[in-house]
Amino acid sequence: MPAFAYKALDSRGKNKNGVLEGDTPRQIRQQLREKSLIPVEVNQVAQEKTQSAKPKLFSSRSTKISVADLSLLTRQLATLIESALPIEEALLAVAEQCEKPKHKNMMMAVRSRVVEGHPLAKAMSDFPRVFDTLYRAMVSAGERSGHLDTVLSRLADYTEKRHRTSGQISQALIYPIVMLLVAVSVVILLLTAVVPKIVGQFDTMGQELPLATRILIGISDFLQNYGIIAGILIAILILLTNRVLQIPRIELAWHKRLLFLPVIGKLARGTNTARFAQTLSILSASAVPLLESMRIAGNVLENKHLQNLVAEAAIKVKEGSSFRAALENTKVFPPMMMHMIASGERSGELQQMLARAADNQERELESTISIALKIFEPMLIVTMAAIVLFIVMAILMPILALNNSVGL
The missing domain is CATH 1.20.81.30 (Type II secretion system (T2SS), domain F)
Incomplete structure (x- = not known):
């Protein structure tokens, strides 16, 4: 029996929304009248297109939950x-x-x-x-x-x-992201509000300023005069880059390159191989055939190049190759995972070994993310310290030069 979403008015004129089951919209309207409600709109739930031009109450394609x-x-x-x-x-x-x-x-x-x-x-x-x-x-x-x-x-x-893992990653990223935003904000504030007031005093010195000071003044003037325009251009560049990366050929080339970049590549491989192992493990445990499991597990990967590699591996398995050999030819999956899969194939316990491989990949991914964050935080602090040191030295150098000339 179909379900219908309705809008109606009660005796006080208040809106009422809900779902009722019936054979036709007319039957639903009759049910509403029996409940002392005045039907306003009735549409079948999960209906993609209505015959009228009125907007849908509910669309299955637009439904998404957390x-x-x-x-x-x-x-x-x-x-x-x-x-x-x-x-x-x-x-x-x-x-x-x-x-x-x-x-x-x-x-x-x-x-x-x-x-x-x-x-x-x-x-x-x-x-x-x-x-x-x-x-x-x-x-x-x-x-x-x-x-x-x-x-x-x-x-x-x-x-x-999956929800717990994504939550842990999000929590781990909060601190470095906040640090980065604060650091960039502090530098911009120094260059646009503090530095101009200080370097303005150098105009009366009547002597050539050091190179570092001239560079600092140039950056400060640029941010004051063109900072907003530069920010808009950067935002446009990011949007254009995102659009270009959605072109299938370019996206595939970028995803292939991404897998082999320093640090980022290791994170990308770890994330995708962990997801592949998890998906394959749960499908195998649910008695889904291996070829179908490989197809589905490949489709849930975010990296398009890796999706193609898994699809090629599935073809090799269909032609008679072992599961381990087919995946090993991709040269992306970690050796430990390959050894565990090979052991499972030999012993007939592939399902259990896939589950262990999935757990192992999850631990490796968490460790990789933790190491990456630990590297990022001190690098950010050192970079900020170098920028602040440059600003301070650029301001102090002409002052020290003036003191030396007065002392002479």
Whole structure:
């Protein structure tokens, strides 16, 4: 039975929004009248295009929720299905617990598709920005194997871990970003407000200023006269660069180069290989075939060049190559991960070894990020100290020269 999102007015003229199930919009309007509500607008949930020119109440393509909310929904659904509750009833219970209207509408739409006889994975495909390819593939595997509750529990663990990891990275980046912003602000303030007042006194000296002082005065004058224009131009340059990097050919070349840059390349490889190992591990544990798992795990990678390498590795596996040999030819994945995969293939415990490889890659990524931040912080402090020292010396040098000339 389809779900419909409605707008209505109560007896006091106040707006009421919600979702009801019915066969037609006319039936929904009748239900609203029976509740003493005046229907204003009724649209089917998850409907992409309406026949009228009126704006949609709800669009499945525009729906997007946070990782934390998705984790909560998945955990609730897994718990209810583990309790032997039918899927449609579990979806209804989850929808009723949703505090945000969009989330409630989404779950009601998924439920309506399930009630119509569609598989849960198919019903979730109406919301690709919420339930991605990985999510739907695992749900489909769980439905086929009859272990949907176990698969959903793994999915909940995966989304919670992803949310926790992204939170840790964000927290770790807050301090250096704040330091960088403060440092740049202090330098700009010195050059535009403090330095001009001091160096203005040098005009009466009647002698040639040292090179460092002239450079400092030039930078200060430039920022005062053209600072805003320079900032706008830099912003435009960043936007143009971002646009250019979206061109497929250029984006692919940039992503390939990115993997082998100092420090940044190690972070990029660590992030992508950790995500690949995590995704492959959870898909393998959910009984998704290896080739399908490789395809899905490759698609969730951020680096386009690495996506192509994984796709080529999948072709080699299909042609009969071992999983380890196919990945090793990419020359991107770390040796430890290759050894663990090889061990899993020989022993027949590839699923367990993939899980260990995923944990190992997560630890390596956290260590790499920690080291990178520890390198960045002292480098920023040293750079700031050098800039401040240059400003101070550029100001003191003509003063010292004047004192020496007076002393003579």
